Amino acid sequence: MKWWALLLLSVLAGAWSSAAQTTPVFYAESYRKGATRVTEERFEARLTPQDPDYRELVKDAAGNDRYEMTIAPQGPSGDTKITSWSVRLRDLRHNIYHNILMANQEPSSASENNLWWLNPNPSSPVSIRARRIVRVDSYYVVIQVKDMHFTPLDSPYLDSMTVYFEFVNADPRSTP
Numbered sequence: 001m002k003w004w005a006l007l008l009l010s011v012l013a014g015a016w017s018s019a020a021q022t023t024p025v026f027y028a029e030s031y032r033k034g035a036t037r038v039t040e041e042r043f044e045a046r047l048t049p050q051d052p053d054y055r056e057l058v059k060d061a062a063g064n065d066r067y068e069m070t071i072a073p074q075g076p077s078g079d080t081k082i083t084s085w086s087v088r089l090r091d092l093r094h095n096i097y098h099n100i101l102m103a104n105q106e107p108s109s110a111s112e113n114n115l116w117w118l119n120p121n122p123s124s125p126v127s128i129r130a131r132r133i134v135r136v137d138s139y140y141v142v143i144q145v146k147d148m149h150f151t152p153l154d155s156p157y158l159d160s161m162t163v164y165f166e167f168v169n170a171d172p173r174s175t176p
Contacts, residue, residue, distance in 0.1 A: 023144075024130040027173060028103040028112035032091070034137035037061040038167045044146065045071055047161045049082055058089075058167055067091055067100075071163070074119075081157040084119040087143060089136065101134050101141060118145055118163065121156070133172055142166035 039059040047054060052073040060066035068090045073082040088099040098105075101116040108114075114125040115132040126132065132143040144164045151159040166172065 024127050025133065025173065026111055026115055026126050026130050027133045028115055030100050030134055030136040031103060031105055032097070032100045032136050036066065036137040036139070037169045038066070038139045039063060040168050042166045045163045045165065047071060047085055047163065049159060052082060065092060083156050083158065084117060085161060087116045087118065089141065100136050115143065118161065120148060120158065139167060139169050140172055142168065142172050
């Protein structure tokens, strides 16, 4: 094979590899608009059917517990199997709001209103591997599924999911 053909093949392989690794990014702004900032933090939640729920208190910039983030399993009614997880963020000072990670208070199928739903179904409004960024008040919440596993492999039932979270005050879209 000629050297230029090898060069062309390696360039094409590199381009395909970087395109295949590009993570889609979905951005939305919460219906909550305010000046509250948070104490920045990053963490991972490992979810399984044996330990399906997760709770994290998020502090405001002054160091006070201000928000409660919870993750809960979703599945067929009357069944114990898990098909997805939902992330909710609640302001501890304003309990009337159900989930401030939503763009609108009314449910809809629009992707920007479903960044909180970690649904691996291919017809889901948001790709399961997407980097999800939601601006709430004057801070940002980043959610990204890092790993998941089905049992059996070809079933819709999840037996684990690892989710990465960031609470930051600067727009994370400017950093990878």
